[in-house]
Amino acid sequence: MMKVYGATISPFVRKVVVALTEKGLDFELAPVSLRSRNPDFLSISPFGKMPAFRDGDFSIADSSAILHYLDAKYPDPALIPAAPEDRARAIWFDEFGDTLVALSGGKIFFNRVVGPRFLKQPGNEDTVQQGIAELPRLFDYLEGVVPDPGGFLVGGVFGLADIAVASPFVNLSHCAIDVDCAKHPRLGAWLPSILSRPSFASVIAEEKAMLAA
Ligand SMILES: N[C@@H](CCC(=O)N[C@@H](CS)C(=O)NCC(=O)O)C(=O)O
Known part of the structure; x- marks a missing residue:
């Protein structure tokens, strides 16, 4: 296996x-x-x-x-599109998500959860606040590129782009940082449509139970 x-x-x-x-x-x-x-x-x-x-x-x-x-x-269902433009977009959104992790994970999640909880070292709240200050312009970018409700980031099909961009938001939510739907309504509507898929919902439920224990 x-x-x-x-x-x-x-x-x-x-x-x-x-x-x-x-x-x-x-x-x-x-x-x-x-x-x-x-x-x-x-x-x-x-x-x-x-x-x-x-x-x-x-x-x-x-x-x-x-x-x-x-x-x-295991190409069924495909998560990475074949058309050159869509493939490039999928890789870009994968990089976007990974780079968002470097910011939100390194500054925010590390100091709010990983350090205090798993490494037994206190978090630095100043660093958390620096990280939080960097988020709005990235959310502004996403607000301009997320699809209409029910849609997906690339080619109209769920895939790598949606997985990679949505994943760091789970960590932000573990830090009690959520998208403000008044400021970012499109992002605020798209995100739960991805995170409520059974694939995400099951891991999120396990993580929440683990963090609550
Ligand atoms: N580019 C790698 C990044 C993986 C990564 O940074 N993982 C973190 C956890 S979120 C880690 O294991 N860090 C441990 C360390 O750096 O010692 C990927 O996409 O898998």
């Missing part, structure tokens, strides 16, 4: 788990913590970053590399 090393509280691991679920593929989640010394995990992911992934003899790290593998190997 396919194996994903990591925990879905990581926005990158969540991307992979959502993609596997959308494709109806069976997989096992092998829990690894931050700074894990698990030798199989580290042999695949030498920087110790989750997720790492194994499918039989094949193994690879990095959520985007894993998503590209999955879509080529």
Whole structure:
């Protein structure tokens, strides 16, 4: 069975788990913590970053590399479009989501959740506020590109772009930071349409239960 090393509280691991679920593929989640010394995990992911992934003899790290593998190997339903423009847009939105993680994760989620909760070190609220101050212009950008209600970011079909952009918002929501629908009505309508899909909803419910425990 396919194996994903990591925990879905990581926005990158969540991307992979959502993609596997959308494709109806069976997989096992092998829990690894931050700074894990698990030798199989580290042999695949030498920087110790989750997720790492194994499918039989094949193994690879990095959520985007894993998503590209999955879509080529198990193409139904396709999550990455074939048309050149749409493919480029999907890759851009994947990068957008990953870069949003670097900001929201590094400054906000790390100091509000990861440090205090998992590493037993206090968070720096000044850094959190710096991160929060950077969000509005990114939300403004998204407000201009999200589709009409019920739509998807690229080519009218659910895919990598939607997964990658929505995933970091789950971490923001764990930090009690939500989109203000008065300021960003289109983003505020699109986001729940993606996060309420069973693939996202099931991992979000597990994460909330874990954080509440
Ligand atoms: N580009 C990688 C980033 C993965 C990543 O940064 N994962 C974080 C968790 S959200 C991690 O494992 N950090 C541990 C560390 O840096 O030691 C991907 O897309 O998978």
